[in-house]
Amino acid sequence: MKQTKWTLLMLCGLLIAALTACGQSDGKANKAAGNEAASSGKEPSKSMQDVKIVLDWSPNTNHTGLYVAKEQGFYEEEGLNVDILLPGSGGADAMVASGEVPFGISYQEGVTQGRTQGVPLVSIAAVIQHNTSGFAAPVDRGIKTPKDYEGKTYGGWGSPVEEAILKSIMDQTGADVGKVKFVNMGEADYFTAVKRDIDFAWIFYAWTGIEAELRGEPLDMQYVKDYTDKLDYYTPVIVTNEKTAANDPELVKAFMRATSKGYEYAIEHPEEAADILLKAVPDLDKELVLASQKWLSPKYQDDAARWGEQKREVWQNYSDWMHERGLIEKELDTDKAFTNEFLPE
Structure with a gap:
């Protein structure tokens, strides 16, 4: 039963992760990635080790460093022939935890939920240092603060974390989450849903927020990290x-040396990195990828001493928050959930 519960929670979390690509309703990016368009074109030597990494969702700018490391030959320098895959039906966490992929x-969230139920995942790098997600609404809805959520309709995916986060930030402004109407967005993307039957939704600004800018559809955005340090958690991470x-x-060290180089390149060369992602996944929207990459590249490392660095207090704060709200049944053994030992010095 515990494994079943973890799987259901993990799938809900994967739906939240889907927000990074909710502007893509046609699924073309999935097709491109499935065709392995990210190939560097270099013939691996016979001594190369085949390695797989599975994404959480469709390729987007969260993943640019991986494609850069492949295209620029950083993995090859480490003796690795890396394939970048889409998740199977069980999701990325299940594939890694089972050993199907390394x-x-x-x-x-997913690592925390899994580990408290005996799932052997370990986070080895934070892709982005600070949480770039939050609740977004078209400006004509008049949602300027969490207090304004009252009487409005929220579109989500039915994860218990969604209501818990809404309640957490609404409580701080004296608002009542019970006055929010919750509906399931189904397969609709954000832009379709807000025109149809919702007022606001949870998005990652680096993708959906940037797309809104390009569409000329301005948003009012409340980042969850701005309301409590406990919600400034790592999303996404490499496990x-x-x-x-x-x-x-x-x-693991070789893989992380090359991956770190990939993200460092994307930090220093956002336009070139965007071109590499587009070469790998040509059906992505060029204007969106470039704008998203320029916005996100400085945020990969941000105020950390090096790309990928994880802090114990970030893991402890979020797991405490989840435990306090009954989202996990027991406290997390924080020191086993993540490590910085595989990052290059």
Whole structure:
């Protein structure tokens, strides 16, 4: 039963992760990634080690560093022939935890939920240092603060985390989450849903927010991290499983050396990095990718000493918040949930 519960929660979390690509209703990016368009064109030597990393969702600018590391030959320099895959029906977390693949893209919520139920995931890098998600509404809805959520309709995916976060930030402004109407958005993207039957939704600004700017549809946005430090959690993260970390640490270090170079390149060269992502996934919208990459590149490392660095207090704060609200049944063993030991110095 515990495993079933974790899987259901993980799938809800994957739906939240889908917000990074909710502006893409046609699924073309999935097709492009499935065709492995990210190939560098270089022939791996016979001594190369085949390695797979599975994404959390459709390719987008959260993932640029991976495509850069592949295209620029950083993985090849480490003796790795890396395939970037889309998640299977069980999701990225399940694929990594089972050992089907050694690496994946996840999020702090999923790792926390999984580990408290015995799932052996370990976060080895924060892709972005601070939470760029929040609740967004078209400006004509007059939603300037969480107090304004009262009497409005929220479009979500039925995850218990959604209502818990809304309640958490509304409580701070003396607002009542009970006065919010919750509806399931289904397969509709944000832009369709706000024109149809909702007033606001949870988005990642780096993708959907930037798309709104390009569409000329301005948003009012409340970032969840601005209301409490406990909600400034890592999303997304790169994960491995305990067995890989313990039995093949040199593989993990090599993979992270190359991946770090990929994200560092994207930080320093956002336009060139955007071109690499577009080359890998040509059906993505060029204008959106470039604008998103320029916005997101400085946020990969932000105020951290190095890209990928994770702080214990971030893991502790969010897991405490989840436990206080009954989203996890027991406290997280924080020191086993993440590590910085595989990041290059």
